[in-house]
Amino acid sequence: MPLLPEWMTPPRAEGWYAEDLDLLPEAPKHTELMHGAFVFRHLPEPQWHDTVLGQVAAALEDQASKGGRVAREVAVRLDRRNRPEPDLLVTTRAYEEDRTWFAPEDVQLVVEVVSPESAHRDRTVKLRKYAEAGIPHYWCIEDEGSRPVVHVYELDGPTRTYVPAGIFRGSLKRPVPFDISLDLDALTP
Incomplete structure (x- = not known):
């Protein structure tokens, strides 16, 4: 061995x-x-994952100018022993070239695009850890017959747990963390 x-x-x-x-x-x-x-992440990710991730990132970048900045694959230092790297996040911090992580209080939204390798972590472990760290919004994007379905969660502050805020197919409109409108059917590869 x-x-x-x-x-x-x-x-x-x-x-x-x-x-x-x-x-x-x-x-x-x-x-x-x-x-x-x-x-360790399984690379390369499936084409569906990378295509949807890139298109969601571009759409959020276009809309985030009023309320945040979009970062791809930058870690969040949740605590001393946990530093996950979400697929995408929206932050209130300015871009710094050498940044390797953000603090939870600087993150408004975390987005995970589920792949076979990450499914358990994205649906359970990260869902709990991001909520406990106080990140206000979490999206988990699933592949449903090659179409993206977005499971949206909002933080319940007193309990520091996420509550479901909707499951979106076809289109997604959210007023938080800023006005967001996505044509989900246009995201398919």
Whole structure:
């Protein structure tokens, strides 16, 4: 059985810390940290995932100028042992070229485009973790017969859990975190 490279051995018994990712040039791009453990993304993603992600990012960029900035594949440092990297996020922070993560309070919306490899994390683990961190809005985009279906969640502040705000097919209109209107049928590859 081949040995793991030395850099993959956690430096402490409780695993990795969020700041460790910035000190590991050996780590593959898009490595996430969940519960102190590395999560390596399956690349390349399916074409459907990348096409829908690119089109949603472009649409949100066009509409976000009034209320935020769109960033693709930049991590959110939820706490010391969790630094997931959503497919897309909307932030209130200005762009900085060397930025590797955002704090939860700087994030208005997180978008995950579900792929077979990420389905469990996107639907359960990240849903809970983003809510506990106080991120106000979460979208989970699913492939339903090659058409995007968006499951939208809003944060219930007192309980720090997400509540469903709708399942959108065909089109999506939301007043938060800014006025958003998406023609979902136009997003298909």
